Amino acid sequence: MASSMTPLSPASIYVLFVIALVALHGAPLRAGAADTLSVDQPLPVSQEPLVSKSGKFALGFFQPDNSTYWYIGIWYNKISKKTPVWVANRDSPISSPQSSRLTISSDGNMVITNNSRSAIWSTNISNIASGQTVGVILDTRNLVLALASNTSVVLWQSFDHLGDTWLPGGKLGRGKLTDGSTRLVAWKTYNDPAPGPFSIVLDPNGTSQYLLMWNSTQQYWTTGNWTGRSFTAVPEMISSDAYAHSLYRFDYVNGANGSYFTYEITDDSILMRFQVDVTGQIRFTTWVESAGGWTLFWSQPKAQCDVYSLCGPFSVCVDNSQPSCRCLRGFRERRLQAWLEGDHTEGCSRNTALQQCGLQGGTRKGKKDRFYVMPNVKLPSDGQDVVAAQNARDCELACLGNCSCTAYSYSGSCWLWHDGLINLRDMSSIGNGDGTILIRLAASEFTSTGNKKKLIVGVVAAAVVAAITVIALVAVFILRSRRISGHQIMGKSRILTRPYV
Structure with a gap:
């Protein structure tokens, strides 16, 4: 029996193919080239990124690890780890991305708009004809704003920024x-x-x-x-x-x-x-x-410690150590999470505020600030030379008498450091540290005589409790051993005196 169906034309087959794709994806197809941005083809956060012609690079929205913010960036498209190599809105992160998008604005510039349609980033080129520009991500890793009629005419490019x-x-x-x-x-x-x-x-x-x-x-x-x-x-x-x-x-x-x-x-x-x-x-x-x-x-x-201010204020960089940065005595990490992730640039902050500030010979609440001695260091280069100080005691008093002084060093001449002490380097591991610095701390950062007595009493008390616990355990063990032995003897006695059957 002959078929009554009429063969489909190539055009009809193409139309059916497009309809099938739309049905499968559940959304309209993005018209035009996948590497191009235009007024009619914006890039919302929900859209797949633009991809360069050979597929090497992608342009789209992304979130850095452990971040709640969104950015527009370029990354390698064919590797397993998303690695941004350029970010448009570095200073203007997007907190609510639902309606944000990258598009070509009415003035011809490439812009990122937020939920209220306000521009938070723009290529900011003047005298562009409206509706005559496109954005293109190239295989050269470059994002360009070019003439729509001739994309070789580049008006702006990420390579310049x-x-x-x-x-x-x-x-x-x-x-x-x-x-x-x-x-x-x-x-x-x-x-x-x-x-x-x-x-x-x-x-x-x-x-x-x-x-x-x-x-x-x-x-x-x-x-x-x-x-x-x-x-x-x-x-x-x-x-x-x-x-x-x-x-x-x-x-x-x-x-x-x-x-x-x-x-x-x-x-x-x-x-x-x-x-x-x-x-x-x-x-x-x-x-x-x-x-x-x-x-x-x-x-x-x-050498990691050659990086200036790598460890931030009130910390020390230690050569041949991992991690390289450590907080000084009396200080703690300012941003612990960043510190644990390897970023130490915000440094450390005091555990206890200084108690003596700008008081010549006087104290606050009867307590004087004291100094912690750090030998074998490379001194920071931004110290202030105090010519009037004739000896180490004069140098110490000069520091105590200045509210912003945080450390001093004396080796024939007096040097003071103020506010955030940065770029201090511990050289003891490589044997050529020839400087000594004294770090100013609140008196409570040092163990006092009273604290020592309390510590001794605590240690003795803990030792007594431990001894009593050990004696009790030994006594229990002996009693249990005797009971077990008694039961065993009695059991044997019963077996020996049992009459034969």
Whole structure:
């Protein structure tokens, strides 16, 4: 029997295929390219991220580990661990993401809007024709705002607004080429992308060296100047391994429009990151899928304690120790959770407030502040020289007489430290600590004679209780042993006197 069905045309088959997909997914299909953002194609928090054409990079909403906030960022799309390499709204986290979205606004800019449709982040470009721009996430790891009619005409790009990560192809420098964005700035903490205290910048004085900075004011490491093949303080750049050397291509450009350094990875299958870490080190890492994580193969400065103010105020950095940071005696971790996660930059706070402040020879409640002696240290560099102090006692009194003085050191000259004591380093493990510092503490932080007596009484009492407990246990054991022996003898006696049957 012949079929009466009419064969479907290719167009009809396509329509049915689309309808089937819509039914399966339960939502409208996103029209257009999956890598493109436009006025008609916003990216809400509920939407899957935009993905670059080859699938290497994704752009979308994410939450850092243990964070309640949301951000728009770029991450590697083909690895098992979500690793943000750029964040748009570092300073403007989203607390209620339900109606937030990334879109192209009516003025042509790329914007993030919150629940009230207010812009919390924007590319902020002037004189853009309305409705003529799109956002595109590229395989180069770059997010661009470009003309819709010709996406090669780029009006804004994320490569010019770096975060904590410098990716291959990006330019880190000064001048017009980077639009003033010359720094890589570390995250504040591991779950907070807000700008932290550590950054790397091309020397503002015009040399070809990069500087690691704390709070944009204190330099604590430099690459040295560019020689044409490497930086003078980074000889590792000239590898003796021919294969390793062939994987990377470095270039420094010094032109009329600006100066910058860039690098490329010749093997596109290798994923690499150059990052200013929360710990203040710069780290070059590569992704190892078999290990499920990023593997470190180069970092600077090598010694963790060389990072300025790594441990924050009122703490000490200990060489060859894990973790490197410890609170000083009389202090406790200011943010315990961050401390446990390896971020020590907020340092420590006092257990007990100072009891003597600005009183020459006087005390508050009859108690004087005292000093805890720390030998074998590298002294912080921001001490104040007190010329008038002729001896150690004069130096101590100068500190006690100043409300903000927190420590002093005397070795022929008197140095005082005020407010938050930072960048103190314990050198005893490496044998070249030649400084001694005295840390100011409340008198109650030291064990008094009365406390010693109480401690002795407590120890004696505890010993007596322990002795009584042991004696009681021994007595019980002996009694039980005697009872068991008695029962055994009686049992044997009954067996011996039992008549034969």
